[in-house]
């Protein structure tokens with residue numbers, strides 16, 4: 001993607017912007033959410049979320065300001081914990097907003113063994129990120145892990161941090177894999193982050209669920 005295009009697409013469509021706002025409001029409560037939107041210099045969004053269409057919505061820089069504001073108000077680790085929780089809460093809104101793609105996957109998924117269900121769950125999420133936002137996800141696999149690598153990340157844009165700071169997509173993956181595996185808990189951890197100066201954001205997913213009976 002050249003510079004011009006990258007600039008053009010460095011945003012989420014309204015439908016995803018709305019999901020980010022609904023999920024963060026669920027976790028922060030109305031007052032907390034208003035404080036965060038004010039601190040992030042997005043006060044026009046208080047009680048006024050974008051419609052679920054595909055027009056241009058929040059820019060990556062604005063989403064970066066949202067997570068910075070959550071850290072400013074709740075502290076770095078408290079803020080990241082809330083972002084992760086918001087990511088998990090957002091799963092139900094992704095199902096509403098992108099249910100078509102996911103329900104097709106669901107029918108196919110029923111027939112497959114768990115390890116393949118998990119891989120397909122990760123692929124569906126990568127496909128949604130790549131198709132509907134300017135994020136660029138590539139997938140990889142190691143012996144013990146799957147790697148969900150964001151070469152362009154909409155969650156930490158223009159941020160500088162000592163700690164990995166993309167807990168929102170970590171939460172999305174955790175909840176998606178919980179659903180796709182019918183109730184297993186997979187450890188998801190961000191191991192590199194553009195906000196820390198790394199070239200990409202890497203979300204590392206354990207292949208074996210925590211509650212695996214060996």
Ligand SMILES: [Zn+2]
Pocket residue numbers: 150153154155156157165166193194195201
């Ligand atoms: Zn990131």
